[in-house]
Amino acid sequence: MVNINQDSANTIPPEVRGKFNAFLEPFFSKYHRERCYPGLIFRQGKRTMLQINVPASDFSGLLQAKPSTGNDPDSGKNRPEVKGHAEEITQYIVERARKGKPWIVGTLTANIDPKDIIIIDLGRGICLVVIRRGVKLDITDGQHRKRAIHELIESAESYLISDDDFPITLVLEGDLRQCQTDFRDMAQTRQLDKSLLLSFGEFSGRVGITKELIQRVPMFQGKTEKIKSSPATKQKLIYTTNYIARFVSCIFTKDPNHQLRDYDVYEASDSLVICLNKFFSRCSNTEYIFDTPVEELGEDEVAAFKEDCLLGVSVGLEVLGRLLYLTYSQTDNYFNEEKVLQLSQINWSRENLLWQDNVVRIDPKPKNPDKPFKLTTAANAVNDAVKMVIDSLGWM
Helix, strand or coil, X not given: CCCHHHCCCCCCCHHHHHHHHHHHHHHHHHCCCCEEXXXXXXXXXXXXXXXXXXXXXXXXXXXXXXXXXXXXXXXXXXCCCCCCHHHHHHHHHHHHHHCCCCCCCCCEEEEECHHHEEEEEEECCEEEEEECCCCCEEXXXXXXHHHHHHHHHCCCCHHHCCCCEEEEEEEECCCHHHHHHHHXXXXXXXXXXXXXXXXXXXXXXXXXXXXXXXXXXXXXXCCEECCCCCCCHHHCCCEEHHHHHHHHHHHHHCCCCCCCCCCCHHHHHHXXXXXXXXXXXXXXXXXXXXXXXXXXXXXXXXXXXHHHEHHHCHHHHHHXXXXXXXXXXXXXXXXXXXXXXXXXXXXXECCCHHHECCCEEECCCCCCCCCCEEECCCHHHHHHHXXXXXXXXCXX
């Protein structure tokens, strides 16, 4: 933990700090029966706002969510809770806190009528905020974070966050309609693409393995979109980080959403890199893309590969991943080389009858009559494609 008080740049003499503490103490003593927090005053959007930090012990009793119910949006200040989201946040905090790893939740935003609190302005935007015991702050943004933290504080594992503080931006606003408008406005932030979240994810589990593959497998190196949700052909990108992450999860568990948290990144990726480099270098559909650095690839070549080869799209990778799962021995961390070679000898073009009526369907009114194929990503179609390959190779 960073010790701010020991910062060599701190030039405040001890006697000045002592005078400041002595100045503040009477205020805290006067309001010792209330909740009193140091705060910052600022203005935004023609309104006055405060920034305070609340210790975990105060959190549950201070904040309240007022989600709407039934079919009446005006019955509350927030949208109805999204089932399971609070539990996901709790799980995230618990998993990282148990391991002693850093974790973070964003600043919550709440509103309160100015008449319900006392603001002691100390000058220069610094203040003390006094909130009476019976007063609660209404959440404008962060209802799921509030519930997750509240339930964790009330649980047997409260010790994991008992020494933590949670920042709150407090909007001095008592009008219900304006509070609802604030909620709507704050909810308009753009959802981050999955590839971006994965690219900035912790180097562990499937995120770590995915990052290793992108660096060490020429089929992916330089040809993967790491930020956006789809790969731009004009930039000669074929895959996204999310495509490859789902592919990795299929290989080890058959579940494209599995996080692989218990897998050793380097052991798993070492074995998988060898497997994939053998597969892509020996498969006639991928050999050229594998061997050619992205700088030497033409845009038309990338476009043709993505259009013609099943392995140039996400659903094709999922089919391959589920098939590679059948070649993998978790006990030995080893991929059966003979079976991997068999998979590389399959014709992975969309025209192959092996894929028709499962992941590849015939479009009755295609834009290009020479390419009447359209893809389906339905789970049953993927399963049917895998079964077709198993039957054709005689795998039991």
